Amino acid sequence: MSIAIAVDAMGGDFGPRVTVPATLAVLRENPSLRLTLVGDESIIAPFLSRLAPSERLRTTVLHTSEVVAMDDKVAVALRQKRQSSMRLAINLVQEGAVQACVSAGNTGALMAISRFVLKTHANIDRPAILTALPTTKGHVHMLDLGANVDSQPEHLLQFAQMGSVVAEALDGIEHPRVGLLNIGEEEIKGNELIKRADELLRQSGLNYIGYVEGDGVFKGQADVVVCDGFVGNVALKASEGVAKMLAGMIKEEIGRNWLTRLTGALAYPVWQGLRHRMDPGRYNGASLVGLTGIVVKSHGGADADAFAQALRVAVLEVEKNVPALIERRFGCAEAPATRESKTE
Amino acid sequence: MSIAIAVDAMGGDFGPRVTVPATLAVLRENPSLRLTLVGDESIIAPFLSRLAPSERLRTTVLHTSEVVAMDDKVAVALRQKRQSSMRLAINLVQEGAVQACVSAGNTGALMAISRFVLKTHANIDRPAILTALPTTKGHVHMLDLGANVDSQPEHLLQFAQMGSVVAEALDGIEHPRVGLLNIGEEEIKGNELIKRADELLRQSGLNYIGYVEGDGVFKGQADVVVCDGFVGNVALKASEGVAKMLAGMIKEEIGRNWLTRLTGALAYPVWQGLRHRMDPGRYNGASLVGLTGIVVKSHGGADADAFAQALRVAVLEVEKNVPALIERRFGCAEAPATRESKTE
Numbered sequence: 114m115s116i117a118i119a120v121d122a123m124g125g126d127f128g129p130r131v132t133v134p135a136t137l138a139v140l141r142e143n144p145s146l147r148l149t150l151v152g153d154e155s156i157i158a159p160f161l162s163r164l165a166p167s168e169r170l171r172t173t174v175l176h177t178s179e180v181v182a183m184d185d186k187v188a189v190a191l192r193q194k195r196q197s198s199m200r201l202a203i204n205l206v207q208e209g210a211v212q213a214c215v216s217a218g219n220t221g222a223l224m225a226i227s228r229f230v231l232k233t234h235a236n237i238d239r240p241a242i243l244t245a246l247p248t249t250k251g252h253v254h255m256l257d258l259g260a261n262v263d264s265q266p267e268h269l270l271q272f273a274q275m276g277s278v279v280a281e282a283l284d285g286i287e288h289p290r291v292g293l294l295n296i297g298e299e300e301i302k303g304n305e306l307i308k309r310a311d312e313l314l315r316q317s318g319l320n321y322i323g324y325v326e327g328d329g330v331f332k333g334q335a336d337v338v339v340c341d342g343f344v345g346n347v348a349l350k351a352s353e354g355v356a357k358m359l360a361g362m363i364k365e366e367i368g369r370n371w372l373t374r375l376t377g378a379l380a381y382p383v384w385q386g387l388r389h390r391m392d393p394g395r396y397n398g399a400s401l402v403g404l405t406g407i408v409v410k411s412h413g414g415a416d417a418d419a420f421a422q423a424l425r426v427a428v429l430e431v432e433k434n435v436p437a438l439i440e441r442r443f444g445c446a447e448a449p450a451t452r453e454s455k456t457e
Numbered sequence: 458m459s460i461a462i463a464v465d466a467m468g469g470d471f472g473p474r475v476t477v478p479a480t481l482a483v484l485r486e487n488p489s490l491r492l493t494l495v496g497d498e499s500i501i502a503p504f505l506s507r508l509a510p511s512e513r514l515r516t517t518v519l520h521t522s523e524v525v526a527m528d529d530k531v532a533v534a535l536r537q538k539r540q541s542s543m544r545l546a547i548n549l550v551q552e553g554a555v556q557a558c559v560s561a562g563n564t565g566a567l568m569a570i571s572r573f574v575l576k577t578h579a580n581i582d583r584p585a586i587l588t589a590l591p592t593t594k595g596h597v598h599m600l601d602l603g604a605n606v607d608s609q610p611e612h613l614l615q616f617a618q619m620g621s622v623v624a625e626a627l628d629g630i631e632h633p634r635v636g637l638l639n640i641g642e643e644e645i646k647g648n649e650l651i652k653r654a655d656e657l658l659r660q661s662g663l664n665y666i667g668y669v670e671g672d673g674v675f676k677g678q679a680d681v682v683v684c685d686g687f688v689g690n691v692a693l694k695a696s697e698g699v700a701k702m703l704a705g706m707i708k709e710e711i712g713r714n715w716l717t718r719l720t721g722a723l724a725y726p727v728w729q730g731l732r733h734r735m736d737p738g739r740y741n742g743a744s745l746v747g748l749t750g751i752v753v754k755s756h757g758g759a760d761a762d763a764f765a766q767a768l769r770v771a772v773l774e775v776e777k778n779v780p781a782l783i784e785r786r787f788g789c790a791e792a793p794a795t796r797e798s799k800t801e
Contacts, residue, residue: 221641247702248702249702249705259640259641262640262648263648263649294691296603296606296686296687296690296691296694297565297603297690304606304607304687305607307687326691326694327690327691327692327693327694327695327696327697327698328694328695328697328698328701329694329698330695330698331695331698331699331701331702332698332702340691342640343640343648343651343688344687344688344691346640346641346671347638347640347670347671347684347688347691347692348671348691348692348695349671349695350640350670350671350672350673351671351672351674351675351692351693351695351696352671352695352696352698352699353671353672354671354672354673354674354675354676354696355675355696355699355700356699356703357672357675358591358592358593358675358676359700359703361593362731362734363727363731366727366730366731366734367727369726369730372726373724373726373727373730376720376723376724376725376726376727377724377727379720379723379724380717380720380721380723380724380727381720382713382716382717382720383707383710383711383717383720383721383724386710386713386717387706387707387710390706390710
């Protein structure tokens with residue numbers, strides 16, 4: 114199967130410096146891949162000179178000089194930047210020219226433009242941001258991570274259904290265990306949203322295992338953890354913050370004196386193993402699920418290795434045809450073409 | 458100044474095995490301290506035989522055989538267990554026999570009983586759970602961590618005022634920087650609760666620095682971080698979960714083969730330093746702020762070192778007279794004695 118993916122080459126904190134080398138690396142490891150780099154051709158072209166002819170044939174550049182800045186307001190990105198690299202990459206998905214797009218750009222803009230251009234499947238109210246996170250036992254798919262604040266119980270149910278499809282498709286788990294993020298195992302502890310979502314999930318036919326607490330996420334208690342986007346984003350960022358703080362403390366402890374520097378240097382194999390497992394790049398690539406096409410968001414600060422990982426997530430979702438699986442789960446052959454977006 | 462503190466000796470996962478040795482350790486390090494151990498005398502007494510006479514004089518045992526179990530429903534603990542070690546310890550605060558109490562017991566029960574027995578200060582709607590968390594630069598006081606779900610903007614304002622008083626009193630910071638936990642720096646990103654709380658905080662006269670994201674908490678961007686209890690609890694538990702997962706990974710990486718075991722052993726001084734800084738016990742002891750008396754909650758799974766730390770938090774709050782400072786900030790001489798609790 115030939116897979117075509119569009120890359121918003123200008124997105125992220127580092128732009129083409131990171132996105133183009135990452136794209137070419139993934140192109141090399143996957144001979145069936147065709148890639149479209151969307152962005153400023155004068156910046157992108159120099160990177161392509163090193164490609165073998167067979168690789169060059171699988172690479173297209175779609176030139177545009179307009180860019181969504183990391184701090185652009187969503188409304189500006191959506192309404193005034195219709196030729197941005199982000200917008201054109203998403204348009205390519207909508208037109209069927211590619212099967213997925215990847216961007217490290219402004220999350221709010223990516224979500225709004227994707228939703229406007231691609232629409233959600235019928236019967237899905239809102240797309241959600243889903244990512245895999247490491248656990249002591251493997252990994253967990255968590256959603257929503259910030260697309261929806263003030264979610265209703267029905268939305269959490271939809272997130273659970275979408276997350277279940279993704280875990281099934283990407284991990285080959287037959288009945289993924291779905292947990293609802295809560296602050297205690299007692300039923301009394303949750304807020305109103307959680308209690309009502311819990312009732313809906315019990316009747317959903319999903320393999321719903323009940324409540325999961327913040328620490329349970331990383332213990333691998335569930336294959337899918339569902340939460341409101343506000344809560345999920347705070348939990349994700351707090352977790353990243355702690356991991357970074359600890360990594361910084363390890364460095365400081367090693368640098369403390371000659372003895373710690375020496376023994377720290379000797380323990381290099383331990384650090385190597387740890388770095389490999391802690392590497393945020395290994396889990397880069399959040400999916401905007403619920404849309405009629407595949408859109409993967411890379412961390413804005415991703416390096417080339419991490420951005421390549423986001424590209425691999427997109428490839429995998431194309432291979433498994435995740436949007437079609439979600440569409441089927443929600444029992445709708447096609448989203449009505451006349452459906453209006455609320456955002457533009 | 459002589460300080461008297463009551464300890465719910467039966468609370469927590471380990472009961473007197475942890476609480477009594479911890480209590481005696483703190484008693485020894487602070488000659489002005491008097492401690493009342495509340496619980497089953499037949500279990501507590503054997504531990505006291507080793508005390509020096511001068512220490513024994515500063516130790517009282519208040520016998521009761523009733524205990525709030527970790528999985529007791531809040532209503533059961535509050536209405537049916539009026540002679541529990543937890544209840545009697547809180548009663549001692551209310552009666553003025555001690556200035557603070559410490560418990561590692563059931564959080565929901567501790568909150569409900571404390572609120573019923575001690576009441577909140579006038580002008581404070583709800584107590585909040587506050588704890589110090591490590592940051593790359595020192596520590597931050599975060600609240601609420603689970604006492605209040607579905608908080609209103611006015612509650613977040615009250616949390617901010619209380620947190621500011623605590624940071625001022627315990628850390629000696631003159632105008633503590635107060636941040637509001639949110640999912641992005643753009644004003645567009647927050648939910649309705651956050652936007653309205655942000656407005657209130659801007660007019661509060663506090664040193665309000667605006668939004669702080671999940672990772673910003675651990676970067677030391679603020680001295681006080683305010684959030685709804687649901688969000689705060691999830692963030693706290695997720696952070697604990699990540700820290701534990703990483704500690705487990707370090708162990709696994711060291712145990713991987715003979716080389717990593719050897720070099721890992723040589724790096725002992727690094728682990729020592731790291732363990733000291735990562736030690737959850739260093740930050741054990743969450744305060745139930747907003748009440749007319751001091752109640753400190755220890756982690757249920759705390760060991761003796763960690764439980765001792767919770768006791769030290771209580772001692773410090775007594776020394777600084779935190780409830781009186783909060784009362785003054787909220788401009789009320791005394792809470793009306795006739796005020797009814799909503800919980801019993």
